[in-house]
Amino acid sequence: MGAFSAITAWIERRRRLRRLFKDGARELIERDPATAYYDAQRAAARARFAGDGPAFLHWAKVAAEVARISTAPMNYEVVKSIVDEEERRAKLSSG
Numbered sequence: 001m002g003a004f005s006a007i008t009a010w011i012e013r014r015r016r017l018r019r020l021f022k023d024g025a026r027e028l029i030e031r032d033p034a035t036a037y038y039d040a041q042r043a044a045a046r047a048r049f050a051g052d053g054p055a056f057l058h059w060a061k062v063a064a065e066v067a068r069i070s071t072a073p074m075n076y077e078v079v080k081s082i083v084d085e086e087e088r089r090a091k092l093s094s095g
Contacts (some may be wrong), residue, residue, distance in 0.1 A: 021058060025065035037066045037074045038082060045083045047089035 014060035044059035067074060 001031040009043040024058070025069060028062065028066060029070055031072060033072050036070055037063060037072065038078060039048055040066050042082050042086060045086035046090075049086055088094045 024039070027034070028039050032039070040059055040063035044056055044063055047053075047055035047059055
């Protein structure tokens, strides 16, 4: 595999990943526009506390995409409470 093939494969992989999180954002918005951002943040927090780095990155990107394309208001205090709740849940289930 030459350098050009490797670069082309890398670009295509990035496009597939980008499409995946954009599709995830659109699906959450279609399901419930008012809570889409918070749903993505909750999924990111769960993945983070489960130690699943790839899932955390995916859901963080989904949340960012929801924030970019959604018109629903987003409140940092709500996100903070979601993360706190998921952290408590993770501690209870592991301990």
